[in-house]
Amino acid sequence: MEFLLVVAALVFLALPIVVIVLMVSVSGLKRRMEMLERQVRDLAAAPRAAAPMAATAAPVAETVASPPATVAEAPQAEAVPEAPQPEVPQAEATPEVPQPEAQAPAAPQPAPRDPWGVPADPKRPHAASQARAARLAPSGPSAVDRLGAWLKINWVYAVSALSLALAGIFFVQYGIENGLLPPAARVTAAILFGLVLIGAGEWLRRRWGDEEGDATAYLPSTFSGAGLVSIFGGIIAARQLYDLIGQGTAFAGLLATALLAVVLGWFYGPFLAAVGLVGAAVAPFVVGGASEAPYWLYGYFALIAGVGLFVDTIRRWAWVSVLAVAIGIAGGGLVYVSTGGVGWFMLMLVAMVFLVVCVPARGLMPDHAGAMTIAALRGKGGEMPIFPTLLAAGTVAVASFLLLVLDSNTVAESLMAYICLAALALALTVWSGGARALSDLTVLPVAAFLLRLGFEGVSSGPLQQDFLSRAVAVRPPETSAPLTATLLLAIATLITLGAAWISGGAGRLKPFWAAGAALTAPVAALVMELWWGPSWVLGDYPWALHVIALAALMVGLAVVFARADGGDMRRAAYATLSALSLIALALFLVTTKGALTLALAALLVSAAALDRRFRLPEMGWFVQAGVLVLGYRLTIDPGLDWAVNDAALWEVIASYAGGALAAFAALSLIRDLDRPGAKAFLESGGASAAALLVNVLITRWLLNSGGGEDLLASHWAVALNAMPWLIVALAQLYRMQLGGWMRWVRIVIAGVAGLIWGGGTLVTLTLVNPLFADWFGDGHLVRGPLLLDTLLVAYALPGLMLIGVGRFFGHLPGLVRAPLVLLGTGLVAFYAALEIRRFWRGPDLSVPGVTQAELYSYTVALMLLGAALLYQAIARRSQGLRRIAMAVIALTIAKVFLIDVSGLTGLTRVFSFLALGLSLAGLAWLNRWAAGQGEAQGEDQGKG
Incomplete structure (x- = not known):
């Protein structure tokens, strides 16, 4: 009893608010209609009132623009004539008088539109033949003002309707508690009570009317609405409380009551529709019942939604449809939460979408015209979608979201979700293909299908668990594999075929439908490969056959599209891209690591060849993606570790050289085409693959030449491991x-890769620097011949790469290039210094002390560097480079006077200062001559 009182209180609070809010808009609409009618009557009377003024020959524009003259205003207009009036000849003034009357009716008037935003047409509310709809501009008082004004006068009607409706329901409850009447009599009394209320309302309407200006306004709707709720409650009580009737009889009674509500709603207005819809929705929860699985209530709430939509398709109040759909989905959700039956709820959601699309169109084939829903989301003005389109969009969005997130406890329920989403996608693709305004809604169920497929794989849903439980490793012998993966892929393929079929007549939407056809099934296959593990259940080869069969289908679609579209090859290009991607996935499943890399390289060349042959710009996307995938395989998976330690030498050469050659071959194929993105990817990808090949070969050679565990701590091993990241960073900068x-x-990728390389380079300059003590065994020793040794690998090669940035990366700003070139110059200089030390001290650079010959060699090297820079400054006429050369010379001087003077002895010191003096004299003269040449050139340019 307490529970029923709580529910009754909640309904008592909620129903008036809902009904009042809904009625405010209706009452305001009626007032605006009356104002428009009065204005039309005033405009019709305006020419007659203005006729006496024609004789005065007043200006035509003033006569037309002025409001309709009253009887008192007319003599006043004649008593004050205009000054130039006598100058106007009568013959000229007379023809001008009727012009305002003749032109006024010809002024273009906007077509009247109803609350749906559709041109008024009682036969087809939004037929394709109608003009495209535009959203009504808001006018009149705001909704809050209308609500306040309506509350002051009409709040009692909502309370009256609620009280009468609860009277019938609580009459049944009273009979239960006191046992006054048998169950059949209680139900009969509730239904008769409802019929009496409906009869009273109809008598009042016929006798005194139900319009807003009538004295009995809203009373007929109040009585009839309460009567409908009482009848709904009586039928539900007969089914749920007493089991007096079966499901068929209950549905028949509810259907008859719903039809009665439709008929009454046509005559009584939106107040009755709101009362009937809300009352019918609340009745099952107020009456209650002991049924364990009242799944038929899903059909009941769908019926309520259909009733509201059917009423609104005639009266076109707009908000009634929203209320009906909201009640239907919310009621089904409450039934699901309280009793379960997720499969029935899913079917109900699909049925709701069909009702929302079909009922407003008044036919089985939708014909929604006008703009698509995406136009409303853009918010940039222009044509806006009509109300039926927005209503369908909201319903499809809610249904797709619920079908995505609803939990399923069994395999059948999980499979039902995929079937329902596919049904919505196919319906919006094929069935509603003629309704252009609904075209963009197809993406919602398709996205929900793919997302649910991924979520089920990640969270181990019931369908995926059942699939994996019959894997090859645990399945009994002579037992066939489950068809789950095949079924899901077939469902996705049906969506793909539907989009491909409708794309032929989609007009300017053809590329979008073709893209959907090329993506849906392949993405489903990729999601299953990533998160379902079909190879564990079916085996690598059978699952690869699924993928390659789908690729063959895409090839067939590409051929069909190419023949049908003539010069427009976009559909064929999308299908070709899909086929190439599926072939790559199939190769990934059945080939070895090296063979897969070569296969991807071959697909890269094939895409470039297709672009050259058929001029398909979309192939550039595949080329760029292919370069990224190849780079991933060459560096990470299987990557450098596989190439250095596990793979055979011929397989390494085939993989890395094949990737580089494929990139350069594809680049040569599209060199004459306008493909800047693909060209840049191929250039940098080919160079990266070649550099990685050299890196791997050097590493393998050094590993095979000996060194053991000390190799990991050597300066050149650390540099080699860091060098691929430098290559990646430079490729991204390019x-x-x-x-x-x-x-x-690319900036982020280059930054991360540069930090990794910088960390490795810092280690080579500090912890594993060959100048330091022997901390890691023999790893600090320099290996290889002089100049072409491990110092070249560790310091000179990355330094030269960074110096090349100044020449080949002109698109970068100077603030980026200058530090990189400076860093590269420093690494090369450090390499030169270490090579000098190795020349005098051997492979172990960590021995203490510096010999005089070594110290003097550094001086000679600095002097030669300064001279070379000064020569380049003169050759290039660069004042900046000349200053750098003089700075190096100054550094050399400082070294001689601060270090050599104490480190050198005997004739070595003499020759050092002698050579320094002569060299400085010659360089000073050369520098002065270069400066003079620069000044002379500046004067000549100034004179010119």
């Missing part, structure tokens, strides 16, 4: 010339 939104992604 690709920055492409611009676009990917520029920031």
Whole structure:
């Protein structure tokens, strides 16, 4: 009893608010209609009132623009004539008088539109033949003002309707508690009570009316609405409380009551529709019942939604449809939460979408015209979607979301979700293909299908658990594999075929439908490969056959599209991209690591050849993605560790050289095409693959030449491990010339790769520097011939790469290039210094002390460097480079006077200062001559 009182209190509070809010808009609409009618009557009377003024020959524009003259105003207008009036000839003034009357009706008037935003047409509310709809501009008082005004006068009607409706329901409850009447009599009394209320309302309407200006306004709707709720409650009580009737009889009674509500709603207005819909929705929860699984209530709430939509498709109040759909979905959700039956709820959601699309169209084939829903999301003005389109969009979005997130406890329920999402996608693709305004809604169920497929794999849903429980390793012998993966892939393929079929007649939406056809099934296969593990259950080869069969289908679609579209090859390009991607996935499943890399390289060349042959710009996307995948395989998976330690030499050469050659071959194929993005990717990708090949070969050679565990702590091993990251960073910096939104992604990748390389380089300069003590065994020893040794690998090669940035990376700003070139110059200088030390001290650079010959060699090297820089400054006429050369010479001087003077002895010191003096004299003269040449050139330019 307490529970029923709580529910009754909640309904008592909620129903008036809902009904009042809904009625405010209706009452305001009626007032605006009356105002429009009065204005039309005033405009019709305006020419007659203005007729006496024609004789005065007043200006035409003033006569037309002035409001309709009253009887008292007319003589006043004649008593004050205009000054130039006598100058106007009568013959000229007379023809001008009727012009306002003749032109006024011809002024273009906007077509009247109803609350749906559709041109008024009682036969087809939004037929494709109608003009495209535009959203009504808001006018009149706001909703809050209308609500306040309505509350002051009409709040009692909502309370009255609620009281009468609860009277019938509590009459049944009273009979239960006191046992006054048998169950059949209680139900009959509730239904008769409802019929009496409906009869009273109809008598009042016929007798005194139900319009807003009538004295009995809203009373007929109040009585009839309460009567409908009482009848709904009586039928539900007969089914749930007493089991007096079966499900068929209950549905028949509810259907008859719903039809009665439709008929009454046409005559009584939105107040009755709101009362009937809300009352019918609340009735099952107020009456209660002991049924364990009242799944038929899902059909009941779908019926309520259909009733509201059917009423609104005639009266076109707009908000009634929203209320009906909200009640239907919310009621089904409450039934699901309280009793379960997720499969029935899923079917109900699909049925709701079909009702929302079909009922407003008044036919089985939708014909929604106008703009798509995405136009409303953009918010940039222009044509806006009509109300039926927005209603369908909201319903599809809610249904797709619920079908995505609803939990399923059994395999059948989980499979039902995929079937329902596919049914929605196919319906919006094929069945509603003629309704252009619904085209963009197809992406919602398709996205929900793919997301649910991924979520089930990640969270180990019931369908995926059942699939993995019959894997090859645990399945009994002579037992066939489950068809789960095959079924899901077939469902996705049906969506793909539907999109491909409708794309032929989609007009300017053809590329979007073709893209959907090319993506849906392949993405489903990729999601299953990533998170379902079909190879464990079916085996690598059978699952690869699934993927390659799908690739063959895409090839067939590409051929069909190419023949049908003539010069427009976009659909064929999308299908070809999909086929190439699926072939790559199939190769990934059945080939070895090296063979897969070569296969991807071959696909890269194939994509470039297709672009050259058929001029398909979309192939550039595949080329760029292919370069990224190849780079991933060459550096990470299987990566450098596989190439250095596990793979055979021929397989390493085939993989890395094949990737580099494929990139350069593809580049030569598209060199004459306007593909800047693909060209940049191929250039940097080919160079990276070649550099990685050299890196791997050097590492393998050094490993095979001996060194053991000390190799990991050597300066050159650390540098080799860090060098691929430098290559990646430089490749990303090179690709920055492409611009676009990917520029920031490349900056991030280059920054991360540069930090990793910088960390490795810092280790080579500090912890594993060959100058330091022997901390790691023989790892600090320099290996290889002079100049072409491990010092070259550790310091000179990365330094030369950074110096090359100044020449080949002109698109980078100077603030980026200058530090990189300076860092590279420092590494090369450090390499030169170490090579000098190795020349005098041997492979162990950590021996203490510095010999005089070594010290003097550093001086000679600095002097030669200064001279070379000064020569380059003169040759290039660069004042900046000349200053750098003089700085190096100054450094040499400082070294001689601060270090050599104490480190050198005997004739070595003499020759050192002698050579320094002569060299400085010659360089000073050369520098002065270069400066004079620069000044003379500046004067000549000034005179010119």
